[in-house]
Amino acid sequence: MIDIRLLRPLAKAIGARRETPRHLECLNRQIAARAGRQATTVKVRSRARRRSSPRLYHRELVDRFAFERWEELETIACRLAMQEQLIGAF
Template identity: 80%
Template sequence: MIDVLAPKPLAKAIGARCETQRHLDCLNRQIAARAGRQAITVKVRSRARRRSGPRLYHQELVDRLAFERWGELDTLASRLAVQEQIIDALEHCGDAPVSPGAR
């Protein structure tokens, strides 16, 4: 007998993982863009005085902004790890041989 309900939990888990990954990527892009804008603002304000190289300062800003939002980043990363485990478990269950008595 074919179990038509088996792929649905896996598909749902994969969809949830994709959504979480998309949210995490969006958050990282927001942090990078904000750091870029702040680096440009600082560069314009202090043309005569150089603190450090523009790339180094940009990375410092990214790190600071990521630290400020570490709670959200950590929550998404944890959720993503759990979803990966669920997907692995569902894929592993699908590979298990069916016992003859289960029919």
């Protein structure tokens, strides 16, 4: 016999598990967009001072902004791991 009391938390955990990667992806898009805007601004401001390449500078900005938000990224990654364990336990 199927215990309905166990199915409801499992469905809730699976729904939360689907939402967490979306939140992580949204955060990554925000970081990339901010880096793109910043790279464009810096490129326009300083045309005389050349960097090694625009892509390299964009990647440096992405890394810097990700480092600034590492707590939020780490929290989401931990939440995702806990949800995986919870679903595995059911």
